[in-house]
Amino acid sequence: MKRLITILSLLSVLFSFPLSASAATTATSVITKANIQAFDSSSLIKTDGSYWVWGGNLSVPTQVTGLTDVAASFDFQFVMKRDNTVWYWERSTPSSASFKISPIKELNHIVSVESFGYDQVVVVNGDGKVYTIPQVDNKLDIAHITLISGIDDVASISSYFEIQDQKWEKRWVFLKKDGTVWVNRNELTSFESIQSLDHVVDIQQNMALKDDGTFWTWPSEFTAKELPVGKLTASSKQELANIQMFRTNGNTTIAIDKQSRLWFWGVTITGYSDGTEFHVQKGFKQLTSIKDVKDAYIVERSLIVQTNDGKVQEASIEREAMPDNPTFNLITNDINLIKGGGRHFIMQKNDGTLWGWGVNKNAQLGNGDYEFMHNIPVPVQQPVSIQLNGELIALTNGVITRNGQAFIPLRSIFEKLGATVTWNESKKVVTISRTESGKPSLTIIINLQSGEVTMDNKAVQLPNKPFGVNGTSYLPLRFISESLGAKVDWKQKEQIISISDSR
Structure with a gap:
């Protein structure tokens, strides 16, 4: 059990995002009444193409001056303009009003960004080419961008740890445009396809979703007697069918099927600090106490669910076992769209305004304070x-x-x-x-x-x-x-x- 807790604790640090880092701030389903073209859990793009960020020492949305015509944003301070050019922004100093804006010519039209640990970031552009960028002292070294050979026509990327006889190996996962899935061997110098995977539309860690709604996984942990020989082979999970989307935070995974039902598997959590315990749940649970689900995230120790009637509800995963019918409590209603962060989420109401809920220790909610937690939604300050x-x-x-x-x-x-x-x-x-x-x-x-x-x-x-x-x-x-x-x-x-x- 100690070994399991150690593994899960490490995974919770490395995979603290509810989505893979490739997720971009795009205009999908956003209501533009409040001049907001797109938003995510820590930034927004206005309809005039200006870009705004918050969190850390920025307590409210603050304009990144020098950036115009922004169409999409990505993690690691990348934005893409309407002409598909890619730019990297950084603050001149932590208290400065000025920003340094740099064009990244090698990365024209990026579609996916992923990090794994703290040493490098991997980027995919619209042509399916893959690049690496070194990360030094938590800062990207954009002067040393390298094109990776041996893999092309990539649509998106993810990553996970493969454990071989207690040795941890980084694995990058590549979803190609033809629906096949590939993993790296020997760092990023050789690649092999995963057997049984075709027509795949989404990958996260060692999990894949096919266009027919079937859900597939492949092994990620091996003992000395089970070391992988030959290519990895994925297997389908028969309990899950007609899945339309899934998300994982590294410990816990949730999925929504085509009947708008919510599924849960992975771990629940109890205790804090050194007393934290991860409780592995058996099988896949359909949560019967919530229906007509539109979207869902794992946020801190809560399961956040948006239903098609505009309600956002919360159920705790802080328990030893997740029941089939956990109690969901109403957070708010009249919601159009939600975007989750690791410990908080931002939602857009039908009037176009943005609201935040969750941990706010580092001004994650953009409300203008540093209260540790807001369990009643607070408005994100307007981008003025x-x-x-x-x-x-x-x-x-x-x-x-x-x-x-x-x-x-x-x-x-x-x-x-x-x-x-x-x-x-x-x-x-x-x-x-x-x-x-x-x-x-x-x-x-x-x-x-x-x-x-x-x-x-x-x-x-x-x-x-x-x-x-x-x-x-x-x-x-x-x-x-x-x-x-x-x-x-x-x-x-x-x-x-x-x-x-x-x-």
């Missing part, structure tokens, strides 16, 4: 751009709106309006001063601890107090800008705050 005299302003963190009032990071724009901004770290006090010749002097003092605001020594009452988020001070945009003599307009349709300054 700031323009000064028609020019886009790069922000260190995105706009946060509270009760209809927009707040922006401390040093975003006020200095461009002729003000001097000073920050007293010990007292958490911001002083904004105007001393331009020909204009009356002005001093605005904002205490971030108390929320008190004074202008020329007179108290000012604001609808919402200024605040700080994870070390970023947020100040009221309209009040300060108009006090400095600028005109502020809200273009609701485009989600743009336009500031005009005639200095």
